[in-house]
Amino acid sequence: MRTSKGTMEQVPTTSEVSMAEPSPYEPYDTLVKRIAKSTGYPKSVIRDILMAVPEALMQLGEGNRVKTPLGVFRMTHRETRDVALPGTDQRAVIDERLIVKLRPGHRLQRPFNNDHDPA
Helix, strand or coil, X not given: XXXXXXXXXXXXXXXXXXXXXXXCCCCXXXXXXXXXXXXXXXXXXXXXXXXXXXXXXXXXXXXXEEEECCEEEEEEEECCEEEECCCCCCEEEECCEEEEEEEECHHHCCCCCCCCCCC
16 A cells, blocks of 8 residues: 555555456446447447536526436436544535436336346
């Protein structure tokens, strides 16, 4: 372990990270490859589109909604809130902000079935 710059927090080294359990997240490149294969578009175009989506969604006005095949994205206001910092007795204030929320559509939902193993 080493300490991060300017703090006493211990940060795992590269060798320690690779020894950790595998991430539950699928690699981004795998998603890009799947979309490129199913649409016939080059991976570079898919990456550009995926990078543009968050910026486009952040341009929504508060309360506005966009219905997509993924579901409904909406811009909402989040109030200022007081939070406890993990591992300390300290408290912090998180400023108010506008955030995008997603209500998943039917294409992102599937029935729960104990017999079905997605892997």
